[in-house]
Amino acid sequence: MIKQYLSIKGNYPDAILLYRMGDFYEMFFEDAEVASKVLEITLTSRNKKEEFPVPMCGVPHKAVKAYIAKLIANGFKVAICDQKENPAEAKGLVKRDVVRVITPGMIIEDEFLDEKTNNYILSIARYSDNVGISCIDISTGLFRLTEGNDLLSLAEEIRRVAPSEILLPESSKNDRFLSGLVNGLNGIPITYLDDNNFDYKKCRERLIGLFRTFSLEGFGCEDKKAGICAAGALVFYIKETQKQSAGHFSSIETYNLDKYLLIDETSCQNLEIFKNIRTGSKHGTLLGVLDSTLTPMGGRLMRSWLRYPLQNREEILYRLDAVEELKNDVTSRRNIREQLNTVYDIERLGSKIVMGHSNARDLVALKNSLLTLPSIKYIAENLKSSFFVWDSEIGELSVLAQLIDKAIREDAPPVINEGGLIKEGFSEELDILIRAGSQGKGWLAKLEAKEKEETKINSLKVRFNKVFGYYIEVSKAQAKFVPSHYIRKQTLVNAERYITDELKQYEKDILNSQDRRNILEYELFTQIRENAAKLNPLIQQVAGFIARLDCINAFSEVAHENNYSRPDLNDEGLISIEEGRHPVVEKMITGERFVPNSIMMDDENNQILIITGPNMAGKSTVLRQVALIVLMAHIGSFVPAAKASINITDKIFTRVGALDNLSSGQSTFMVEMQETANILNNSSSRSLVIMDEIGRGTSTFDGISIAWAVAEYLHDLDGKGVKTLFATHYHELIDLALTKERVKNFNILVKEWNDEIVFLRKLVDGGTNRSYGIQVARLAGIPGKIIARAKKILYKIEDEHAISGAPLVAQSGAGSKHSQIQLDMFTKPEHFIVERLKNADITKMTPLDALNFINELQEKTNKACLD
Template sequence: MEGLPEGVKLTPMLEQYLHWKRQYPGYLLFFRMGDFFELFFDDAVAASELLDLTLTARDAEKAIPMAGVPHHAVDGYLARLVEAGRRVALCDQVTEPDGKTLVERRVVRLVTPGTFVPPESGQEGLLAACIPGKPCWALALLSMSTGRFEAGNLPEQEARSYLLSFSPQETLVPRGLEGFSLEGPLVERERDLFSVTAAEALLKHRHGVLSLEGFGFEPRDAALGAAGAVLRYVEETQFGRTGHLQTLRRIQPRSGLLLDPSSQCNLELVEGRGGSLYGILNRCKTPLGRRLLREWILHPLNDPEAIELRQEAVQALVDTPSLRESLRRVLEGLPDVERALSRLHLNTGGPRDLGACRDFLSRLPRLESFRDRPPLLPWLPEPCPGREELGESLSRALEETLPRNLREGGVIRPGHDGELDSLRQCLGDAKGWLRSYEEGERARTGIRNLKVGFNRVFGHYIEVGKAAADRVPGEYQRRQTLVNCERYVTEELRTFEDRRCGAEGALAEREERLWNDLLTRTLSRTADLQAAARKVAELDVLHGFAEVAAARGYCRPLVDEGETLSIRGGRHPVVEAALTPEPFTPNDLELDGDQRRMILLTGPNMAGKSTFLRMGALLVLMAQMGSFVPAEEARIGRIDRLFTRIGARDDLNRGKSTFMVEMMETAQILNGLGPRSLVILDEIGRGTSTDDGMSIAWAVMEFLQEETELRPKVLFATHYHELTALAEKLPGVRNCSVAVEETPRGLAFLHHVVPRPASRSYGVDVARLAGLPESVLLRSRELLSRFEARRREGTELLPQEERPRSGETGQRRLFDVDLEALLEELSLCDPDRMTPLQGLETLYRLREKGRMIWGRDKA
């Protein structure tokens, strides 16, 4: 084994450790020894660094590194290792130590990032599989926390968006894919594990059916290969424990509003440095609701009828505060039954997880009181006699306060089982017998400090101080000598101990039998419990929507099949919350499918252009997930795809500059447009020279309005004021700007969008607000006046006499590039045969070559 020092003599225990380590070479091996899981050799070194553990040594020569964690706290350490991307094999003791033979151990659990059910309810273990193909990718996704299992086929861009929205901890892919990249950790698996034929057989057997068509899957469907790969991986790592997995469902392409990957990041939907939409809407009272809220934010609806169904429930709760309060009291404190079921199925749960199922079931009947409210009916769990009977059984059988582990005892209530009560009474009498025996021996021997005690090594004993050793009766048998006392045992005490051990064993066995019966009955109702949990989660999210709407004065938007996107008095939900108690300046937004398809927004930096753009996008998302929105009035003609290009960022890990990332994201937008798309573009072209940037921005505007029959709705912010002239050329473009006021003290931002272009650029004014030295500002204004005058005259901005002569710059060319080769490559380009993405990539490549030829950087 790597890391094994030469000449080290291995004990039988270490030989056993290495045997299991060889079986799982890619895993950190947690090796159970008493109350600890220990790691040795390289695993110990790695774990000590990742977990901040003390690194010790096993042998006297300190040649074998060793580190360990308490077994009762192992889940917390596993969570940290999984977060670091490591895998763990847990090798547990499967026989009790007898002091004579080596304890038998076996790997009982494999922990990987995608299959780990985290101890915190806010997290979710997600595992995916992906088979890239043409024209679609086959995908499968499994939540280990909830058991949700789905698969389908999506076009590449939709597939990437789908995977990014869930951010699985592991994505399984066939081994040997060339040129394939995907966000998040990838796990390569042998190609035969993605076999569609094998997957069909596996899934048919699992669901007990002859055909999968009833689940929406045709024979030889590629998505089944992905689903089969996921299922086999779970069976392998969880040793066949897959009972909590729900029935396989089909991923429906374009069933909701599609968010491209850039939008999910740019809009800070679920996390962000300055707050997120999730943070604003999260008024959920349960872990179930908090998980579902994230899903709803990243997967809004695209069906006005389904949206209205959610809105009706929110409206009822907004209109009736007492109803909202009553529902809050029922939801508050409901346990995470989905996670509890998963842990019980995976054999990592305990009495408290079964107690969570009991508490959940005992609270469900309280939701029945809301059935007289029709808007809430679709969101209430259906009555289920079997589920209610299970809840009553668990309440009768389980103690109110439960231990972490079954072996601690005290799981079953007194009075539930007569045999168990008798065994407990026997043990209770034993304590009384020990007290009586101790008092009797003190009286008989005259040793007043005589004590009867117990430890796990020697069992029960009689302890006598050294000063009274001469009064110890002859029938006392010495068992242990300590510094200040001696410990003895008698035949009477041995007989008692045998009886007590037998009673303890019988008690543990009986309680385990009763526990297993309750566990089996509970797990048999997994599907019913999961369905009820989903309803509770939906109700919790809708209740949260109502709480936010009532507290912040949101309105109910109209979402329909029309082409109008109209918002009156709209406010950015996250910025508004951050400004409290300062008032947020509301703005109107009007777009349609004809004469107002694009708003071209100009104005200085810091005036609020990006806030306005994000407001429009977020209010559409909120409306289509069923939430009310921060506005006086809103009408949303449903959007099927939302694209955003906001903010500058480098992708240096992949060797891509800010400008390249910007162009690639723009290309994805232009190639992915649908008939009901909303496109948000902020400062296109600012990552390159002014002429290049303005040309690209101009061309993109024309493409969006003229060269596509899809004619999307567009919000386009720019610092190129020359583009405002396009409003006269393109009939669907309307100029708007963020108003500013020039005062004697400087520029005042009004944050109000007005229907006219900005009168001029305010770059120098913004520089003054940023604190640039006065001398720099004066020189800037002087140069700006000169440049503007020369631009009006049509002369060069920098006269010949002010330009540096050849050789004065001190710069040298790094590469001798053949100009003729560049011209030849340019002449061979065929723009008519290029996609927008290929065209932009070619332009970027040729520009870089041009820079090297001329020895200067124009960007």
């Protein structure tokens, strides 16, 4: 047995081998040592008395899925080694072999998957100067392919796909370009395959064989050789791990990276599109607000639409028209939601059926879903938008639903080889076997009555258990009356158990009948499953329509509930938002009303908006809500605004705060500068840039300099500039509007009252030169003594600044040699005179006071000029 185990294990060195022995899956040697720790099960050995005992652990085969899930979650591959023949009929050692390898990217079990998230495995291949990327979700049959030669866009696409596993050729270990692509993807398992499996000719043949076509022209990828190499390697990997061809992949989608609005992974995090920054959950995200889908495939498509916002105007309008119709048609919208509530995940059900991993309950779920199709089709056909045109013929699916309804029991067990699957009346042969079993219960009752009568033993009972089969039980007190033809089988404390020749023959007949019934039910079930598998292309087509309908209906429902409006699309470089709101913040704030704000951006007068104001006033909210509204318009959703006109945008970049990345030795400032460099190097005149507090990670002088230079660069880029929202505490930046014609100043309004501040959350024209930091510190709970001391220091700094024009940044002590004054590069020489005159109350000055005041100004001016 160990020889057999080692022989099989040798073919799967990178996987935990689950070796079937009776009712258990066993693991040996290193696999056992590793698995016992991960699964928290007892590590033992099979030959404890020998000098070198073999480490061993095992799990029950009926509970194996939970253990597999835990191994996969910890990044392991699992090879399932099953018995290939009946142990009762086997001569010698039972034949065994691996029937499937489960990897993080090769999962189809619902228990292991998030129902509203695709589980991708991604393959990367190089051909000439291009790099191909292909991904599949084996649980749904989704297959995609693209290629390019730009490292940044390819790396962002890999992050956008968010694969659970990556395939690479062995040679990629020495390929700087390919290695660069997967750098930073920590935690994603990488599987290296022999380069031969990425060979272009072999990969093209695999794809043509899979799709049964003469070429790949019909899929738009015949000329994409790098993409074909990546996709072909995936087809090979599926066959190697699943021990079958990828029969449920009926097509491949070829796409271009420039077709979609790009939001890099950093911006996705900053805008909290999929995960909130604090907990990583869906709650408090844009997805959490928009996703009111009712089906798993609708939820997955919603994520995809957010990952891949459209740039094509006609495609966006196509969605918007559909959303508007359902938003206005309350009856149809509610009816659709009612019907979708009864639809299961037919996309994944179809894949499981084709791969032979479905059970009777899966078929029942498919049937219940298919039975709703006529109602959904009727509603869709009565809608005007062409988005709702139903192209699929559902007649064959209705026939399949009727077949399943007639054949499969609603209460069928999860296993498919122990009977209880098929309804009575479906098969005459099966009905005979079922009746034989049920009649056997009556025969046993008659046998018990007959034996009691003949033996005069009142305590006699005829019973059954799985260990001993059928037996006759007699109490110890009456055992002396047992007839001689009874054969003792077992002795208990208070009873004796016997068998008879008649009972043994009955047991043989009844058990054979049950075995024949189980075999027949399994055969009937697999026939029905094969019928369903043949219709999988149609099932997947219907699943796609339902997913799209679900998403559009969700957009309509959310737009109705939250008072969203339809955005206009323009090609004039205009982003105009009237009374815009943050879609997430407005749903989460308590105790105050969300204050909407309007924004006007264009490429002629209002291209860069410098926004000043104190912390907590709402600058970041305004910035993020503009980015989210632009994104929502590009996915075909209505937006949280009274009115909006959005320019077709190619990229959204954000730089809105950073944390130290200590694990890679990167400080806040380094992360900030890397993100800023990415924006500067990849923005275009059609992009939207969000910059929040750039330069905070270094000294004031350096920070102002960098912020100023970055704003200038974005204004002057390619002679056209980039639409930018620039929030800052560096009030000196408002002077940019004096030298750059497309820069405009705005601030978040604050009301002062008795040295307190009230945040009005309103964006208004003009800059501000106050940060209200001390007032905000008081609101945050800083002790009063510190607040009072801070005020004194502030007054001194402002006084020094008013005279010298230079703010006191740090002072270690009175008279200290290390006192530092950092000059303000943007303050004009006459600034301090203006400030002193502003603060002077001439109504209270005597003529002598006025003369002294002018003399003081003159002396300090002369001193400042000499310095």
